[in-house]
Amino acid sequence: MTKLYPERGYSTFSYDEEKRPDVFEFLRLHLEQERAAASGKEVYLLGVKGDQTRALQRDEQVRQVLVLNNTTNYVVVGDRSSVERIASELHQKSNMPVGILRYEGQDSPAVLYLDLCTAIRHGQKRNKAWHLYDSTVDSIDATVS
Numbered sequence: 001m002t003k004l005y006p007e008r009g010y011s012t013f014s015y016d017e018e019k020r021p022d023v024f025e026f027l028r029l030h031l032e033q034e035r036a037a038a039s040g041k042e043v044y045l046l047g048v049k050g051d052q053t054r055a056l057q058r059d060e061q062v063r064q065v066l067v068l069n070n071t072t073n074y075v076v077v078g079d080r081s082s083v084e085r086i087a088s089e090l091h092q093k094s095n096m097p098v099g100i101l102r103y104e105g106q107d108s109p110a111v112l113y114l115d116l117c118t119a120i121r122h123g124q125k126r127n128k129a130w131h132l133y134d135s136t137v138d139s140i141d142a143t144v145s
Helices: 021-037 080-094 109-125 140-144
Strands: 002-004 013-015 042-049 062-068 071-078 098-103 130-132
Touching: 021 042, 021 062, 021 071, 021 109, 042 080, 042 109, 071 080, 071 109, 080 098, 080 130, 098 109, 109 130
Parallel strands: 098 130
Antiparallel strands: 042 071, 042 098, 062 071
């Protein structure tokens, strides 16, 4: 069993890879499908706390909506400015900070989710509408070193 410990302020949860691989794998599968079909566009994962599935109307850029551990995750395809616009709209409708993560296919699904939670937390701590995760600044390794 792998124990995942998000930043302070989030509840601790356990993820049993043998019993529940499907939850995070489902998220990764959708990200990979959108990445393959993106044709040169970038794929982002947006997250906001709570069930915010109706906060955004589906459009051509918002491809998937998935609620995981009380976080609503949106898979969005587009450029950075359009993603920032969507994140601002999501913040206005939910009144919650939005985390943004650019998906590049390099991390495991559970690590992606934790990075997204970190982005949400940084937005909350800085009282910003949204925060784009940057591994050189926001990761545990960057924080410790």
